[in-house]
Amino acid sequence: MGRRWLSTSLHFIGWRPDSTSHQEKLLSALGATISLLLVYWITHLGMAGEGALWVTGSMGASAVLVFAMPHGTLSQPWPVLGGQGISATFGVACTLWLPAGPWVAAFAVGGSIMLMMYARCLHPPGGATAMIVVLGGLEIQQAGFSFVLYPILLDALVIVGAAILFNSLFEWRRYPLALARAEPGKLTGIAPEDFHHALREMDSYVDIQFDDLLKLVELANSHAKSKRVAEEDLKVGGFYSNGMPGKNWSVREVLQIVARRPGRPGRVRYRTIKGMGEGGTGITRLSEFVRWARYPVAPDEKGWHRTEDRDPSRGA
Template sequence: MPNRQGQSKGPSHVPSHHVHQPLARLLGVEANTTSHAEKWLSIIGSTLGMAFACWLSSQLPGGNSLAWMLASTGASAALIFAIPHGALSQPWPVLGGHVISAFIGVSCQRYLPTHEFAAIAATGLSIAAMYYLRCLHPPGVATALFAVMGGAEIHQLSYSLLLNPVLLNACTLVLAGLLFNNLFPSRRYPSTLGRSAAAASNLQEEDVAKALRELDSFVDISPEDLSRLYTCANSFAEQRRREWQHRESRILRLRPRMKAQPNPQSSKQKRAN
Protein backbone atom coordinates (compact mmCIF):
# COMPACT_ATOMS: atom_id res chain seq x y z
CA MET A 1 0.00 0.00 0.00
CA PRO A 2 1.35 3.46 -0.87
CA ASN A 3 1.91 5.91 1.97
CA ARG A 4 0.92 9.57 2.03
CA GLN A 5 3.90 10.61 -0.07
CA GLY A 6 2.91 8.14 -2.76
CA GLN A 7 5.76 5.75 -1.96
CA SER A 8 5.13 2.11 -1.31
CA LYS A 9 6.33 0.46 1.87
CA GLY A 10 8.58 -2.54 1.78
CA PRO A 11 12.03 -3.64 0.70
CA SER A 12 11.54 -2.85 -3.00
CA HIS A 13 12.56 0.77 -2.43
CA VAL A 14 15.71 0.06 -0.40
CA PRO A 15 18.57 1.97 -2.11
CA SER A 16 20.47 -0.38 -4.38
CA HIS A 17 23.89 0.65 -3.03
CA HIS A 18 22.86 -0.60 0.43
CA VAL A 19 22.51 -4.05 -1.10
CA HIS A 20 25.45 -3.89 -3.50
CA GLN A 21 28.08 -2.73 -0.98
CA PRO A 22 27.90 -5.78 1.34
CA LEU A 23 27.83 -8.08 -1.68
CA ALA A 24 30.89 -6.34 -3.15
CA ARG A 25 32.76 -6.69 0.14
CA LEU A 26 31.81 -10.36 0.33
CA LEU A 27 33.11 -10.98 -3.19
CA GLY A 28 36.28 -8.98 -2.55
CA VAL A 29 35.50 -6.13 -4.95
CA GLU A 30 37.73 -3.29 -3.81
CA ALA A 31 37.59 0.39 -4.65
CA ASN A 32 40.19 1.11 -7.34
CA THR A 33 41.79 4.48 -6.63
CA THR A 34 44.37 4.42 -9.43
CA SER A 35 44.11 7.09 -12.11
CA HIS A 36 43.38 6.40 -15.77
CA ALA A 37 46.98 7.31 -16.60
CA GLU A 38 48.26 4.68 -14.18
CA LYS A 39 45.90 2.07 -15.63
CA TRP A 40 47.13 2.80 -19.16
CA LEU A 41 50.76 2.61 -18.06
CA SER A 42 50.01 -0.90 -16.77
CA ILE A 43 48.32 -1.85 -20.05
CA ILE A 44 51.10 -0.48 -22.25
CA GLY A 45 53.88 -1.93 -20.09
CA SER A 46 52.32 -5.41 -20.02
CA THR A 47 51.82 -5.32 -23.79
CA LEU A 48 55.41 -4.30 -24.48
CA GLY A 49 56.80 -6.83 -22.02
CA MET A 50 54.81 -9.69 -23.54
CA ALA A 51 55.73 -8.57 -27.06
CA PHE A 52 59.41 -8.76 -26.11
CA ALA A 53 58.94 -12.23 -24.54
CA CYS A 54 56.99 -13.51 -27.57
CA TRP A 55 59.64 -12.25 -29.98
CA LEU A 56 62.40 -13.85 -27.92
CA SER A 57 60.54 -17.18 -27.76
CA SER A 58 60.06 -17.18 -31.53
CA GLN A 59 63.83 -16.88 -32.01
CA LEU A 60 64.60 -19.93 -29.87
CA PRO A 61 64.82 -23.55 -31.12
CA GLY A 62 61.49 -25.27 -30.64
CA GLY A 63 59.70 -21.96 -30.30
CA ASN A 64 56.32 -23.40 -31.22
CA SER A 65 56.26 -25.89 -28.34
CA LEU A 66 57.79 -23.45 -25.89
CA ALA A 67 55.08 -20.90 -26.69
CA TRP A 68 52.91 -22.53 -24.00
CA MET A 69 55.39 -21.18 -21.48
CA LEU A 70 54.05 -17.71 -22.26
CA ALA A 71 50.92 -18.47 -20.21
CA SER A 72 52.76 -18.10 -16.91
CA THR A 73 54.88 -15.32 -18.42
CA GLY A 74 51.72 -13.31 -19.10
CA ALA A 75 50.60 -13.71 -15.50
CA SER A 76 54.00 -12.41 -14.34
CA ALA A 77 53.73 -9.46 -16.72
CA ALA A 78 50.41 -8.49 -15.13
CA LEU A 79 52.06 -8.37 -11.70
CA ILE A 80 55.25 -6.56 -12.78
CA PHE A 81 53.50 -3.82 -14.75
CA ALA A 82 50.14 -3.51 -12.98
CA ILE A 83 51.46 -3.90 -9.40
CA PRO A 84 55.14 -2.89 -9.69
CA HIS A 85 55.41 -2.10 -5.97
CA GLY A 86 53.83 -5.36 -4.79
CA ALA A 87 55.82 -7.94 -2.88
CA LEU A 88 54.84 -10.65 -5.41
CA SER A 89 56.19 -8.58 -8.31
CA GLN A 90 59.76 -8.01 -7.17
CA PRO A 91 62.72 -9.53 -9.08
CA TRP A 92 63.53 -12.32 -6.62
CA PRO A 93 59.96 -13.65 -6.47
CA VAL A 94 59.75 -13.54 -10.28
CA LEU A 95 63.10 -15.21 -10.93
CA GLY A 96 63.15 -17.58 -7.98
CA GLY A 97 59.46 -18.44 -8.20
CA HIS A 98 59.66 -19.54 -11.82
CA VAL A 99 63.00 -21.40 -11.67
CA ILE A 100 62.33 -23.21 -8.37
CA SER A 101 58.83 -24.20 -9.49
CA ALA A 102 60.19 -25.42 -12.82
CA PHE A 103 62.75 -27.57 -10.97
CA ILE A 104 59.99 -29.06 -8.83
CA GLY A 105 57.76 -29.64 -11.86
CA VAL A 106 60.50 -31.42 -13.82
CA SER A 107 61.38 -33.56 -10.78
CA CYS A 108 57.77 -34.56 -10.20
CA GLN A 109 57.32 -35.47 -13.85
CA ARG A 110 60.46 -37.61 -13.89
CA TYR A 111 60.10 -39.48 -10.61
CA LEU A 112 56.39 -39.74 -9.81
CA PRO A 113 54.28 -42.51 -11.38
CA THR A 114 51.35 -40.65 -13.01
CA HIS A 115 50.83 -37.22 -14.57
CA GLU A 116 47.86 -36.54 -12.30
CA PHE A 117 49.80 -37.30 -9.11
CA ALA A 118 52.81 -35.37 -10.45
CA ALA A 119 50.65 -32.30 -11.15
CA ILE A 120 49.10 -32.37 -7.66
CA ALA A 121 52.48 -32.80 -5.98
CA ALA A 122 54.10 -30.08 -8.11
CA THR A 123 51.40 -27.59 -7.10
CA GLY A 124 51.76 -28.14 -3.37
CA LEU A 125 55.55 -28.47 -3.33
CA SER A 126 56.12 -25.37 -5.46
CA ILE A 127 53.96 -23.27 -3.14
CA ALA A 128 55.80 -24.63 -0.10
CA ALA A 129 59.22 -23.98 -1.64
CA MET A 130 58.33 -20.43 -2.70
CA TYR A 131 56.97 -19.66 0.75
CA TYR A 132 60.04 -20.84 2.63
CA LEU A 133 62.51 -19.39 0.13
CA ARG A 134 60.71 -16.02 0.26
CA CYS A 135 59.93 -15.91 -3.44
CA LEU A 136 56.15 -16.43 -3.48
CA HIS A 137 55.01 -15.79 -7.07
CA PRO A 138 51.66 -17.36 -8.11
CA PRO A 139 52.57 -17.71 -11.83
CA GLY A 140 55.35 -20.05 -10.70
CA VAL A 141 52.71 -22.71 -10.01
CA ALA A 142 51.70 -22.50 -13.68
CA THR A 143 55.36 -23.03 -14.60
CA ALA A 144 55.50 -26.17 -12.45
CA LEU A 145 52.36 -27.53 -14.11
CA PHE A 146 53.77 -26.65 -17.53
CA ALA A 147 56.83 -28.78 -16.78
CA VAL A 148 54.55 -31.72 -15.83
CA MET A 149 51.86 -31.46 -18.52
CA GLY A 150 53.82 -29.89 -21.39
CA GLY A 151 54.10 -33.07 -23.44
CA ALA A 152 56.90 -35.30 -24.70
CA GLU A 153 58.89 -32.51 -26.35
CA ILE A 154 58.99 -30.55 -23.09
CA HIS A 155 59.80 -33.66 -21.06
CA GLN A 156 62.83 -34.35 -23.30
CA LEU A 157 64.34 -31.02 -22.24
CA SER A 158 64.47 -32.26 -18.65
CA TYR A 159 66.30 -29.81 -16.37
CA SER A 160 67.54 -27.69 -19.28
CA LEU A 161 64.01 -26.28 -19.25
CA LEU A 162 65.03 -24.25 -16.19
CA LEU A 163 67.41 -22.12 -18.25
CA ASN A 164 65.54 -22.00 -21.55
CA PRO A 165 62.85 -20.77 -21.58
CA VAL A 166 62.01 -20.41 -17.85
CA LEU A 167 64.92 -18.31 -16.58
CA LEU A 168 65.28 -16.54 -19.92
CA ASN A 169 61.63 -15.43 -19.97
CA ALA A 170 61.75 -14.39 -16.31
CA CYS A 171 64.89 -12.31 -16.89
CA THR A 172 63.26 -10.75 -19.96
CA LEU A 173 60.25 -9.57 -17.94
CA VAL A 174 62.37 -8.28 -15.05
CA LEU A 175 64.55 -6.32 -17.48
CA ALA A 176 61.48 -4.91 -19.23
CA GLY A 177 60.03 -3.95 -15.84
CA LEU A 178 63.25 -2.14 -14.91
CA LEU A 179 63.36 -0.21 -18.17
CA PHE A 180 59.67 0.71 -18.35
CA ASN A 181 58.54 1.29 -14.77
CA ASN A 182 61.46 3.51 -13.81
CA LEU A 183 60.65 5.92 -16.65
CA PHE A 184 57.79 7.36 -14.58
CA PRO A 185 58.05 9.19 -11.23
CA SER A 186 55.03 7.38 -9.77
CA ARG A 187 56.67 3.98 -10.29
CA ARG A 188 59.83 2.31 -9.09
CA TYR A 189 61.03 -1.20 -9.80
CA PRO A 190 62.37 -2.84 -7.72
CA SER A 191 60.39 -1.13 -5.00
CA THR A 192 63.56 -0.30 -3.05
CA LEU A 193 64.79 2.07 -5.78
CA GLY A 194 64.10 5.77 -5.49
CA ARG A 195 62.41 5.52 -2.12
CA SER A 196 62.27 8.96 -0.52
CA ALA A 197 62.71 9.43 3.18
CA ALA A 198 59.47 9.06 5.08
CA ALA A 199 58.03 12.03 6.89
CA ALA A 200 58.59 12.35 10.60
CA SER A 201 56.36 9.92 12.41
CA ASN A 202 56.39 7.82 15.54
CA LEU A 203 55.73 4.79 13.33
CA GLN A 204 58.88 2.98 12.20
CA GLU A 205 59.29 0.33 9.52
CA GLU A 206 60.30 -2.16 12.21
CA ASP A 207 56.94 -1.58 13.90
CA VAL A 208 55.12 -2.34 10.64
CA ALA A 209 57.18 -5.49 10.09
CA LYS A 210 56.32 -6.72 13.60
CA ALA A 211 52.63 -5.98 12.98
CA LEU A 212 52.72 -7.98 9.75
CA ARG A 213 54.29 -10.92 11.56
CA GLU A 214 51.64 -10.66 14.25
CA LEU A 215 48.95 -10.68 11.55
CA ASP A 216 50.41 -14.02 10.35
CA SER A 217 49.02 -13.67 6.83
CA PHE A 218 50.74 -12.82 3.56
CA VAL A 219 50.09 -9.20 2.55
CA ASP A 220 51.16 -8.08 -0.93
CA ILE A 221 52.79 -4.85 0.27
CA SER A 222 56.22 -4.23 1.74
CA PRO A 223 56.66 -2.78 5.25
CA GLU A 224 58.30 0.29 3.69
CA ASP A 225 55.34 1.01 1.41
CA LEU A 226 52.88 0.36 4.23
CA SER A 227 54.78 2.82 6.41
CA ARG A 228 54.67 5.42 3.63
CA LEU A 229 50.94 4.83 3.20
CA TYR A 230 50.37 5.32 6.93
CA THR A 231 52.44 8.53 6.94
CA CYS A 232 50.55 9.89 3.92
CA ALA A 233 47.19 9.07 5.52
CA ASN A 234 48.30 10.80 8.72
CA SER A 235 49.18 13.93 6.77
CA PHE A 236 45.71 14.02 5.21
CA ALA A 237 44.11 13.49 8.62
CA GLU A 238 46.19 16.36 10.05
CA GLN A 239 45.17 18.59 7.13
CA ARG A 240 41.51 17.77 7.74
CA ARG A 241 41.91 18.55 11.46
CA ARG A 242 43.43 21.94 10.69
CA GLU A 243 40.63 22.79 8.28
CA TRP A 244 38.07 21.87 10.95
CA GLN A 245 39.83 24.04 13.53
CA HIS A 246 39.88 26.93 11.06
CA ARG A 247 36.12 26.62 10.50
CA GLU A 248 35.44 26.51 14.22
CA SER A 249 37.55 29.63 14.81
CA ARG A 250 35.62 31.48 12.08
CA ILE A 251 32.31 30.48 13.68
CA LEU A 252 33.52 31.70 17.09
CA ARG A 253 34.56 35.04 15.59
CA LEU A 254 31.20 35.51 13.90
CA ARG A 255 29.05 34.76 16.97
CA PRO A 256 29.67 38.12 18.77
CA ARG A 257 28.78 40.00 15.60
CA MET A 258 25.56 38.06 15.20
CA LYS A 259 24.58 38.80 18.81
CA ALA A 260 25.36 42.52 18.40
CA GLN A 261 23.05 42.91 15.40
CA PRO A 262 19.53 44.16 16.40
CA ASN A 263 16.58 41.94 15.78
CA PRO A 264 14.28 43.70 13.24
CA GLN A 265 11.13 42.14 14.72
CA SER A 266 11.92 43.39 18.24
CA SER A 267 12.61 46.91 16.95
CA LYS A 268 9.22 46.97 15.19
CA GLN A 269 7.47 45.90 18.40
CA LYS A 270 9.19 48.71 20.32
CA ARG A 271 8.03 51.27 17.76
CA ALA A 272 4.48 49.98 17.94
CA ASN A 273 4.46 50.35 21.72
Protein backbone atom coordinates in the same frame (compact mmCIF):
# COMPACT_ATOMS: atom_id res chain seq x y z
CA MET B 1 18.41 -1.08 1.26
CA GLY B 2 19.23 -2.28 -2.25
CA ARG B 3 22.26 -0.03 -2.51
CA ARG B 4 23.60 -1.22 0.85
CA TRP B 5 23.14 -4.86 -0.18
CA LEU B 6 25.00 -4.22 -3.43
CA SER B 7 27.86 -2.48 -1.58
CA THR B 8 28.12 -5.35 0.92
CA SER B 9 28.09 -7.95 -1.84
CA LEU B 10 30.82 -6.20 -3.83
CA HIS B 11 32.97 -5.87 -0.72
CA PHE B 12 32.48 -9.57 0.06
CA ILE B 13 33.74 -10.72 -3.36
CA GLY B 14 36.78 -8.42 -3.18
CA TRP B 15 35.70 -5.50 -5.35
CA ARG B 16 37.45 -2.32 -4.27
CA PRO B 17 37.38 1.33 -5.38
CA ASP B 18 39.93 2.12 -8.11
CA SER B 19 42.71 4.54 -7.15
CA THR B 20 44.76 4.44 -10.38
CA SER B 21 44.62 7.04 -13.13
CA HIS B 22 43.91 6.39 -16.82
CA GLN B 23 47.58 7.11 -17.51
CA GLU B 24 48.69 4.44 -15.04
CA LYS B 25 46.38 1.86 -16.61
CA LEU B 26 47.69 2.68 -20.09
CA LEU B 27 51.34 2.44 -19.01
CA SER B 28 50.73 -0.91 -17.32
CA ALA B 29 49.15 -2.32 -20.46
CA LEU B 30 51.84 -0.88 -22.75
CA GLY B 31 54.74 -2.20 -20.67
CA ALA B 32 53.25 -5.69 -20.46
CA THR B 33 52.59 -5.75 -24.21
CA ILE B 34 56.17 -4.80 -25.09
CA SER B 35 57.72 -7.34 -22.70
CA LEU B 36 55.48 -10.18 -23.90
CA LEU B 37 56.26 -9.50 -27.53
CA LEU B 38 59.94 -10.05 -26.63
CA VAL B 39 59.10 -13.16 -24.60
CA TYR B 40 57.02 -14.60 -27.46
CA TRP B 41 59.84 -14.07 -29.95
CA ILE B 42 62.57 -15.51 -27.69
CA THR B 43 60.49 -18.54 -26.68
CA HIS B 44 59.61 -19.42 -30.26
CA LEU B 45 63.26 -19.30 -31.34
CA GLY B 46 63.90 -22.61 -29.60
CA MET B 47 60.46 -24.10 -29.09
CA ALA B 48 57.50 -24.73 -31.32
CA GLY B 49 53.89 -25.70 -31.06
CA GLU B 50 51.93 -25.95 -27.85
CA GLY B 51 54.97 -25.95 -25.57
CA ALA B 52 55.88 -22.38 -26.51
CA LEU B 53 52.29 -21.24 -26.07
CA TRP B 54 52.08 -22.72 -22.57
CA VAL B 55 55.25 -20.93 -21.48
CA THR B 56 54.12 -17.60 -22.92
CA GLY B 57 50.90 -17.88 -20.95
CA SER B 58 52.77 -18.29 -17.65
CA MET B 59 54.99 -15.30 -18.43
CA GLY B 60 51.91 -13.26 -19.27
CA ALA B 61 50.80 -13.66 -15.66
CA SER B 62 54.22 -12.44 -14.47
CA ALA B 63 53.95 -9.42 -16.74
CA VAL B 64 50.61 -8.47 -15.17
CA LEU B 65 52.24 -8.30 -11.73
CA VAL B 66 55.44 -6.58 -12.80
CA PHE B 67 53.82 -3.85 -14.89
CA ALA B 68 50.48 -3.36 -13.15
CA MET B 69 51.94 -3.62 -9.61
CA PRO B 70 55.63 -2.65 -9.99
CA HIS B 71 55.99 -1.94 -6.27
CA GLY B 72 54.21 -5.09 -5.06
CA THR B 73 56.06 -7.70 -3.02
CA LEU B 74 55.19 -10.45 -5.51
CA SER B 75 56.47 -8.36 -8.43
CA GLN B 76 60.07 -7.75 -7.39
CA PRO B 77 62.98 -9.32 -9.32
CA TRP B 78 63.71 -12.09 -6.80
CA PRO B 79 60.11 -13.32 -6.64
CA VAL B 80 59.90 -13.29 -10.45
CA LEU B 81 63.23 -15.06 -11.08
CA GLY B 82 63.28 -17.24 -7.99
CA GLY B 83 59.60 -18.10 -8.14
CA GLN B 84 59.70 -19.10 -11.78
CA GLY B 85 63.02 -20.94 -11.48
CA ILE B 86 62.18 -22.89 -8.30
CA SER B 87 58.74 -23.85 -9.57
CA ALA B 88 60.06 -25.01 -12.93
CA THR B 89 62.79 -27.05 -11.23
CA PHE B 90 60.34 -28.72 -8.86
CA GLY B 91 57.95 -29.41 -11.72
CA VAL B 92 60.69 -31.12 -13.74
CA ALA B 93 61.71 -33.17 -10.71
CA CYS B 94 58.12 -34.33 -10.29
CA THR B 95 57.87 -35.49 -13.91
CA LEU B 96 61.21 -37.34 -13.74
CA TRP B 97 61.03 -38.93 -10.32
CA LEU B 98 57.35 -39.55 -9.62
CA PRO B 99 55.06 -42.11 -11.25
CA ALA B 100 52.68 -40.60 -13.76
CA GLY B 101 49.21 -39.77 -12.52
CA PRO B 102 46.60 -37.04 -12.41
CA TRP B 103 47.80 -36.03 -8.93
CA VAL B 104 51.32 -35.07 -10.03
CA ALA B 105 50.34 -31.64 -11.39
CA ALA B 106 48.56 -30.72 -8.16
CA PHE B 107 51.53 -31.94 -6.09
CA ALA B 108 53.91 -29.89 -8.26
CA VAL B 109 51.93 -26.71 -7.62
CA GLY B 110 51.53 -27.33 -3.89
CA GLY B 111 55.22 -28.16 -3.45
CA SER B 112 56.24 -25.09 -5.44
CA ILE B 113 54.17 -22.85 -3.20
CA MET B 114 55.89 -24.19 -0.09
CA LEU B 115 59.36 -23.87 -1.61
CA MET B 116 58.71 -20.33 -2.84
CA MET B 117 57.48 -19.26 0.58
CA TYR B 118 60.53 -20.68 2.32
CA ALA B 119 62.80 -19.06 -0.28
CA ARG B 120 60.94 -15.72 0.14
CA CYS B 121 60.08 -15.54 -3.55
CA LEU B 122 56.34 -16.23 -3.65
CA HIS B 123 55.19 -15.54 -7.21
CA PRO B 124 51.74 -16.86 -8.26
CA PRO B 125 52.69 -17.45 -11.93
CA GLY B 126 55.33 -19.85 -10.61
CA GLY B 127 52.52 -22.23 -9.67
CA ALA B 128 51.31 -22.08 -13.26
CA THR B 129 54.83 -22.87 -14.47
CA ALA B 130 55.04 -25.96 -12.26
CA MET B 131 51.77 -27.22 -13.72
CA ILE B 132 52.90 -26.39 -17.26
CA VAL B 133 55.97 -28.63 -16.85
CA VAL B 134 53.77 -31.58 -15.86
CA LEU B 135 50.95 -31.05 -18.35
CA GLY B 136 52.67 -29.20 -21.19
CA GLY B 137 53.44 -32.19 -23.35
CA LEU B 138 56.32 -34.39 -24.46
CA GLU B 139 58.54 -31.57 -25.77
CA ILE B 140 58.68 -29.87 -22.39
CA GLN B 141 59.17 -33.10 -20.47
CA GLN B 142 61.97 -34.25 -22.78
CA ALA B 143 63.84 -30.99 -22.21
CA GLY B 144 64.33 -31.97 -18.57
CA PHE B 145 66.15 -29.54 -16.32
CA SER B 146 67.41 -27.55 -19.31
CA PHE B 147 63.83 -26.28 -19.58
CA VAL B 148 64.47 -24.30 -16.38
CA LEU B 149 67.27 -22.30 -18.02
CA TYR B 150 65.57 -21.95 -21.37
CA PRO B 151 62.98 -20.72 -21.79
CA ILE B 152 61.82 -20.16 -18.18
CA LEU B 153 64.67 -18.21 -16.58
CA LEU B 154 65.59 -16.44 -19.82
CA ASP B 155 61.98 -15.29 -20.29
CA ALA B 156 61.80 -14.18 -16.66
CA LEU B 157 65.01 -12.18 -17.12
CA VAL B 158 63.50 -10.53 -20.20
CA ILE B 159 60.43 -9.46 -18.24
CA VAL B 160 62.50 -8.10 -15.34
CA GLY B 161 64.89 -6.29 -17.67
CA ALA B 162 62.03 -4.78 -19.68
CA ALA B 163 60.37 -3.66 -16.45
CA ILE B 164 63.56 -1.95 -15.23
CA LEU B 165 64.01 -0.08 -18.51
CA PHE B 166 60.36 0.77 -19.14
CA ASN B 167 59.52 1.89 -15.60
CA SER B 168 62.72 3.95 -15.35
CA LEU B 169 61.07 6.38 -17.79
CA PHE B 170 58.51 7.32 -15.13
CA GLU B 171 59.70 8.53 -11.75
CA TRP B 172 56.75 7.17 -9.80
CA ARG B 173 57.08 3.69 -11.36
CA ARG B 174 60.79 3.07 -10.71
CA TYR B 175 61.50 -0.68 -10.61
CA PRO B 176 62.63 -2.53 -8.57
CA LEU B 177 61.17 -0.92 -5.48
CA ALA B 178 64.63 -0.15 -4.05
CA LEU B 179 64.96 2.55 -6.73
CA ALA B 180 61.67 4.18 -5.76
CA ARG B 181 62.06 4.54 -2.01
CA ALA B 182 61.34 7.99 -0.72
CA GLU B 183 63.12 9.70 2.14
CA PRO B 184 61.87 8.29 5.44
CA GLY B 185 59.52 10.56 7.32
CA LYS B 186 58.27 10.75 10.87
CA LEU B 187 55.40 8.56 11.96
CA THR B 188 53.44 10.00 14.83
CA GLY B 189 52.93 7.47 17.60
CA ILE B 190 53.80 4.40 15.47
CA ALA B 191 57.32 3.05 15.12
CA PRO B 192 58.56 0.61 12.44
CA GLU B 193 58.91 -2.02 15.17
CA ASP B 194 55.17 -1.71 15.80
CA PHE B 195 54.49 -2.66 12.19
CA HIS B 196 56.85 -5.63 12.37
CA HIS B 197 54.98 -6.85 15.43
CA ALA B 198 51.58 -6.35 13.77
CA LEU B 199 52.64 -8.26 10.65
CA ARG B 200 53.87 -11.17 12.77
CA GLU B 201 50.59 -11.20 14.67
CA MET B 202 48.63 -11.37 11.39
CA ASP B 203 50.60 -14.47 10.31
CA SER B 204 49.41 -13.93 6.74
CA TYR B 205 51.18 -13.01 3.50
CA VAL B 206 50.73 -9.26 2.80
CA ASP B 207 51.49 -8.07 -0.72
CA ILE B 208 53.06 -4.73 0.17
CA GLN B 209 56.69 -3.80 0.78
CA PHE B 210 57.46 -2.75 4.35
CA ASP B 211 58.83 0.65 3.28
CA ASP B 212 55.69 1.27 1.22
CA LEU B 213 53.57 0.46 4.27
CA LEU B 214 55.45 3.04 6.35
CA LYS B 215 55.15 5.62 3.59
CA LEU B 216 51.42 4.94 3.27
CA VAL B 217 50.84 5.58 6.96
CA GLU B 218 53.07 8.65 6.86
CA LEU B 219 50.98 10.15 4.07
CA ALA B 220 47.77 9.24 5.89
CA ASN B 221 49.05 10.92 9.06
CA SER B 222 50.00 14.03 7.11
CA HIS B 223 46.55 14.17 5.56
CA ALA B 224 44.89 13.69 8.94
CA LYS B 225 46.82 16.60 10.46
CA SER B 226 45.19 19.14 8.14
CA LYS B 227 43.08 21.79 9.85
CA ARG B 228 39.89 20.56 11.44
CA VAL B 229 36.38 21.94 11.12
CA ALA B 230 35.75 25.23 12.96
CA GLU B 231 32.42 26.59 14.17
CA GLU B 232 32.21 29.06 11.29
CA ASP B 233 32.71 26.19 8.79
CA LEU B 234 29.49 24.41 9.74
CA LYS B 235 26.63 24.66 7.28
CA VAL B 236 23.04 23.50 7.46
CA GLY B 237 22.72 20.48 5.15
CA GLY B 238 26.46 19.75 5.37
CA PHE B 239 27.85 16.28 6.08
CA TYR B 240 30.64 15.76 8.60
CA SER B 241 32.65 12.71 9.68
CA ASN B 242 34.39 11.97 12.96
CA GLY B 243 37.17 10.18 11.06
CA MET B 244 37.24 7.30 13.52
CA PRO B 245 38.32 3.80 12.41
CA GLY B 246 36.11 0.74 12.17
CA LYS B 247 32.76 0.55 13.91
CA ASN B 248 33.25 3.92 15.62
CA TRP B 249 33.10 5.80 12.31
CA SER B 250 29.99 7.83 11.52
CA VAL B 251 28.70 10.65 9.34
CA ARG B 252 26.28 13.30 10.57
CA GLU B 253 24.16 15.77 8.64
CA VAL B 254 23.64 19.21 10.19
CA LEU B 255 19.90 19.95 10.32
CA GLN B 256 19.89 23.21 12.24
CA ILE B 257 22.38 25.63 13.77
CA VAL B 258 21.34 27.88 16.64
CA ALA B 259 23.87 30.67 17.03
CA ARG B 260 25.33 31.72 20.36
CA ARG B 261 23.36 34.16 22.42
CA PRO B 262 24.45 36.12 25.47
CA GLY B 263 24.91 33.66 28.30
CA ARG B 264 23.92 30.65 26.16
CA PRO B 265 26.05 28.38 24.00
CA GLY B 266 25.26 27.66 20.38
CA ARG B 267 23.45 24.43 19.50
CA VAL B 268 23.50 21.99 16.59
CA ARG B 269 20.71 19.62 15.69
CA TYR B 270 21.93 16.72 13.58
CA ARG B 271 21.03 13.35 12.10
CA THR B 272 23.42 10.39 11.89
CA ILE B 273 23.09 9.05 8.36
CA LYS B 274 25.93 6.52 8.21
CA GLY B 275 27.96 4.41 10.60
CA MET B 276 27.61 4.16 14.36
CA GLY B 277 24.20 5.36 15.50
CA GLU B 278 22.82 5.41 11.96
CA GLY B 279 19.29 6.78 11.77
CA GLY B 280 19.44 8.58 15.09
CA THR B 281 19.10 12.33 15.73
CA GLY B 282 20.42 14.54 18.45
CA ILE B 283 21.12 18.04 19.73
CA THR B 284 24.48 19.06 21.13
CA ARG B 285 26.48 22.16 21.88
CA LEU B 286 28.14 23.82 18.92
CA SER B 287 31.54 23.44 20.57
CA GLU B 288 30.93 19.72 21.21
CA PHE B 289 29.88 19.08 17.63
CA VAL B 290 33.01 20.82 16.34
CA ARG B 291 35.19 18.66 18.59
CA TRP B 292 33.43 15.58 17.19
CA ALA B 293 33.56 16.65 13.52
CA ARG B 294 36.97 15.99 12.04
CA TYR B 295 36.29 17.07 8.47
CA PRO B 296 33.47 17.61 5.95
CA VAL B 297 32.55 14.77 3.61
CA ALA B 298 30.37 14.24 0.56
CA PRO B 299 28.75 11.10 -0.89
CA ASP B 300 29.59 9.61 -4.27
CA GLU B 301 28.99 6.30 -6.06
CA LYS B 302 31.89 4.69 -4.14
CA GLY B 303 30.86 5.81 -0.66
CA TRP B 304 32.06 8.93 1.16
CA HIS B 305 35.03 11.12 0.37
CA ARG B 306 36.64 13.94 2.29
CA THR B 307 36.14 17.50 1.05
CA GLU B 308 37.75 20.82 1.88
CA ASP B 309 34.56 22.76 2.44
CA ARG B 310 36.15 25.56 4.43
CA ASP B 311 36.09 29.33 4.39
CA PRO B 312 39.06 30.28 2.14
CA SER B 313 39.60 33.53 4.04
CA ARG B 314 40.78 31.50 7.02
CA GLY B 315 43.75 30.14 5.09
CA ALA B 316 45.15 26.59 5.07
